[in-house]
Amino acid sequence: MQPITSPHAHSKNSTANVMQLVLLATLPGLIALTHFFGPGTLYNIVLASITAVACEAAILKLRNRPVAFYLRDYSALVTAVLLGLALPPYCPWWVVVVGTSTAIIIAKHLYGGLGYNPFNPAMVGYVVLLISFPVEMTQWAAPRAILEEGQSLMGPVSALARIWLETPVDAYSGATPLDLFKHLDGQTVRQVYDGEALFREGRWAGAGWEWVNLGFLTGGLFLLYRKVFTWHTPVSMLVALGVMAAPFYDGGSSASGGSPLFHWLSGGTMLGAFFIATDPVTSATSRRGKLIFGATIGVTIYVIRNWGNYPDAVAFAVLLMNFAAPFIDYYTVPRSYGHAKARPGRGTP
């Protein structure tokens, strides 16, 4: 081995630095969510962050680890922010608290903390909530554009009342574009696009939702530019989702599953592709592994969205592939330069 000679290039790409970049990159999506659906997501994030930091500090204290040192890597905050973005706005406070504490305590610290968790903590929290409290988790606020005359988005105060006292406000919850596509009821895609206000007010894939996804796409491209992750996972995931959607689009008939563009810009697609699936701890490691990992997530998302019970499937697909990631790694050990082809699981001999 040739020793590395000076000058020793110093990279400040520490964990904390990367996590701060990720937090920064969620801003466009967060702004879009707040603009179209009101302040609910902001409250989600604040509540989730407080819970996450409290849980993290408590566990570190229990395990006699340096609390301040681990809190300063921002990883608990990233988990909290991603979960807060994924949760429906104005969901009751206990939903956020239960989800975040599950994510931090069970999915992260039972496995030994950052770097050891096999599952993405935010997605574990989300799936636990979705299965335990399906009613609260499937009520999405109606976007600004389709509110009727005289209605307006919830203000900061009424939103607080909704979150803490659970005052019923039926008028504000509505079906998401993915919900509508689950129940086409014999309508063609054109009829749905013309008939439903959610699509009439939107440009490509439903009012509000398309901009939220474009926001997360922007943030994701920024992270890609800053080399926080490589292109392999998000690109293969989006391509696989598009390839699955294209043949089942069926020319927009009543049996259509939605166009590739619709699938790219609805639900949690972009958040999942750029912020969840790219988690370096829980995804596959090698480039070939990342391609397989991302593509399988894309296919699974489409299968569950189109034929399963749940409207969106990013969380399920990511968890399923987190489960498969060690196996993928085992069989995609890259050949290191100057060595023979690696044997599965052992690296170069």
Added chain:
Amino acid sequence: MTDFAIILIGAILVNNFVLVQFLGLCPFMGVSNKLETAIGMAAATTFVLTLASVASYLVRTFILVPLDIEYLRTISFILVIAVVVQFTKMFIDASSPLLARVLGVFLPLITTNCAVLGVALQNTTKSHSFLESSLYGFGAGVGFSLVLILFSAMRERLAFADVPVPFKGAAIGMITAGLMSLAFMGFAGLI
């Protein structure tokens, strides 16, 4: 054709024997510490599951139903499974010593795998035909193999994790299996 695809997808993913029906948890937790042994166990179990569901179908249709002694099905299926496993072991020992060495002690252990009895009994309650029974048995085996192999690769990694002492070993394995079970609920409604 679609009927057969539905049976296969149902047995592999939607009603996965380990993660959704919680059958065969003993080998799932016991033989998942190393990937290579898990692969051997998965192959042997798939073989036995397919053969046992075929054999139990034959026993039910040609012995139990004509003699009107269907209430004996549990005990007779246990007998059939033990015979099938023993027969497989003798056959493999004689024909392929290499395979016998790879499968080793796992082959006789499959007798006590409740997934095998589960497949036979479910074939009865779902009144599957001959072809459906064999497909269901095969699908159950593939689902078991998929989950067992992925889980063992994950446990090899967990062995190096800084897990808190009270959760080391089987405890964290159980928690992982629980989280996997949650993820598999996403397949609900596919068929």
